[in-house]
Amino acid sequence: MASRSNKFSDIAKLLERSFVGSDSEITGFNVPMYALESEVIFLFQKKYVPQAISGNSKFWIVSEKVFTKDLADQCLKKNTTYILSKDPYEDIIKVLTWWIAQRAHRRGNARKRKSNLSTGVKTHRSSVIGYDTIIGRGTLVSAHAVIGNHVRIGKECVIYPNVTIYDNTIIGDRVIAHAGSVIGSDGFGFHKTKEGYLKIPHVGRVVIGDDVEIGANCCIDRGTVGETKIGHGCKLDNLIQIGHNVVIGPHTVIAAQAGVAGSTRIGDHVTIAGQAGLVGHINIGDRAVIAAQAGVIGSVDENTTVSGYPAREHHVALRREATLKKIIEQYDQKDKV
Known part of the structure; x- marks a missing residue:
């Protein structure tokens, strides 16, 4: 029997958090710059916000420290579904551990093809x-x-x-x-x-x-x-x-x-x-x-x-080394005097 697909709501349930937006099937995880629409991204640092906004992913797990009203407006504009995370790194461990188990289950049910x-x-x-x-x-x-x-x-x-x-x-x-x-x-x-x-x-x-x-x-x-x-x-x-x-x-x-x-x-x-x-x-x-x-x-x-x-x-490095050498030589000269 084929295993069912995984949805973003499954992650919300795992993290015991609600999600904002519409639920749909997810196919994996990726970094903001390269993610597909159906791939989830983790947005834990402000410097990656522009990549997330310009990227394709429709599913975000966002640190509460990064989330702002402007970002909420961007999510609404992009029709992005998101979960807010209180403890980003503990959440990423939970989610990726769960995903590995789900992937192993799906592959375990599939017929192993010869190389x-x-x-x-x-x-x-x-x-x-x-x-x-x-x-x-x-x-x-x-x-x-x-x-x-x-x-x-x-x-x-x-x-x-x-x-x-x-x-x-x-x-x-x-x-x-x-x-x-x-x-x-x-x-x-x-x-x-x-x-x-x-x-x-x-x-x-x-x-x-x-x-x-x-x-x-x-x-x-x-x-x-x-x-x-x-x-x-x-x-x-x-x-x-x-x-x-x-x-x-x-x-x-x-x-x-x-x-x-x-x-x-x-x-x-x-x-x-x-x-x-x-x-x-x-x-x-x-x-x-x-x-x-x-x-x-x-x-x-x-x-x-x-x-x-x-x-x-x-x-600049060469000039710095030359200057340091001169300073050392000056001190050596003073010691001799």
Whole structure:
């Protein structure tokens, strides 16, 4: 027997809150910028209000601290249905935990389809491939690689030994994933309470474009909701961490041991040198350059080179270092006198 669809009113009942607007079927969760009409968004920070207003989602869970009369008017104008949340992060944990259970129930009732391996796919006998996974023509899956359920891998890809690809990941054509990399694991998301930390469930996925190369022992986290995206033509060196909901534009290169925290957006043709660290929720403009070991704590404009910690425009960082050197030399001279 087919399981029934889920409605927004089911979430209201779960949270023991009322909803304002009309009820309808929901199909999932996403970030405000990319959500479809039937996808629910969480609106907990004021800076994402413009994206929610300009976006397509008709179902919002909104923090009471963010909600205003103007926003209520926008909801009415957009015919948006919403629930007000007193404790946003506890609510997101409740809702996403419930959604995972609902999704597992629906999939449990559905017939498990065998994976579809196209002509010329080569798989090592020790590799593991889940159900309802499609792998394109000429792709190589090496020893001890593990590919989850509902995965899509394009043609002429190379999956080297011990690569793990989690459920629902989408990978384009001619992608190379080197040994030991993990694609689609949960992001580092926790809510601090008096009793300790509560895990925030992750229901998103990873989407990787064509002609991407991923070095050895990289970790690319799935979106909390929505997607972590690696644009076509990107090249990632070894030992790189990409956090949940990061979006990387086409033809960006990232050198070894760099780390990008969650929800940061990186433009096209960006260069990130080795051991650079980027905080979350910032924007890096097209063709920007992040120097080695830079600590980036704010957004970077396009065509800009930054270095140092905290990262500044490179010429400013050099001037600062030169000034500091002069001050130290002056003090050394005084000590000698």
